[in-house]
Amino acid sequence: MNWLNTLMYTLYPNRCVLCHDFCQHALALCDACQRHELKHLSQVCTRCGHLSLSHAGSCGYCLSHDNPFDGFFSPYQYQGALREFIRQLKYDGELTHAKLLGLLLAKALKATHGDTLSSLDAIVPTPLHPSRLRERGFNQAALVARFVGSKIKLPVTQDWLHRTKATPMQAGLSRAKRLRNVKNAFSAHSDVGGKQILLLDDVFTTGTTLRECASALKRQGAQTIIACTLAHGVL
Numbered sequence: 001m002n003w004l005n006t007l008m009y010t011l012y013p014n015r016c017v018l019c020h021d022f023c024q025h026a027l028a029l030c031d032a033c034q035r036h037e038l039k040h041l042s043q044v045c046t047r048c049g050h051l052s053l054s055h056a057g058s059c060g061y062c063l064s065h066d067n068p069f070d071g072f073f074s075p076y077q078y079q080g081a082l083r084e085f086i087r088q089l090k091y092d093g094e095l096t097h098a099k100l101l102g103l104l105l106a107k108a109l110k111a112t113h114g115d116t117l118s119s120l121d122a123i124v125p126t127p128l129h130p131s132r133l134r135e136r137g138f139n140q141a142a143l144v145a146r147f148v149g150s151k152i153k154l155p156v157t158q159d160w161l162h163r164t165k166a167t168p169m170q171a172g173l174s175r176a177k178r179l180r181n182v183k184n185a186f187s188a189h190s191d192v193g194g195k196q197i198l199l200l201d202d203v204f205t206t207g208t209t210l211r212e213c214a215s216a217l218k219r220q221g222a223q224t225i226i227a228c229t230l231a232h233g234v235l
């Protein structure tokens, strides 16, 4: 390594995972790649997470249907490089991506929900059933949550919500099958009574898993549930 590279590594210890350029910040994705590769999501319902094509804010469905979320946030579309990062983390065990994804989500949360974050008590990642956890070896939502929590200064707790029913993977199932799959699959601890929670998952597809998690937390008296995913898969 020549002296210039040594100096650059000292000043900019991170390299972009996509273009390998030096990064000035802790994120392993340079500013140019963030601009070009990440597709922001707009016009998503801020209550339930479904796309509301005509306007921002709550959608028409929310006006007439109960929804266990008090808010919903997802900054990016599930496509391109972000989709690859999430898939590589989840299916190839590329655990270093958890930091990148967590820091990206923390940055987006701070930019849009800075005021709300200070009133929250904890981050709860969507849990895996113990048998799935043994099989995969890690819970990707919990890994991402750890980096989000350290950046936005919120504790992450995995004791408040458990998956009690082992079910097939949601990916590839229809909406009706997904709903049957996760119905009553979660149970929450009574400690969640009165708590304000950021419920975190990697991808929003139909929202069935997140809604079942939120319902279980609400049944035990949780006061507020803000559902949050890094990416939104319905485009």
Ligand SMILES: [Zn+2]
Pocket: 016, 017, 018, 019, 020, 021, 029, 030, 031, 032, 033, 034
């Ligand atoms: Zn780059």
Ligand SMILES: [Zn+2]
Pocket: 045, 046, 047, 048, 049, 050, 058, 059, 060, 061, 062
């Ligand atoms: Zn809605």
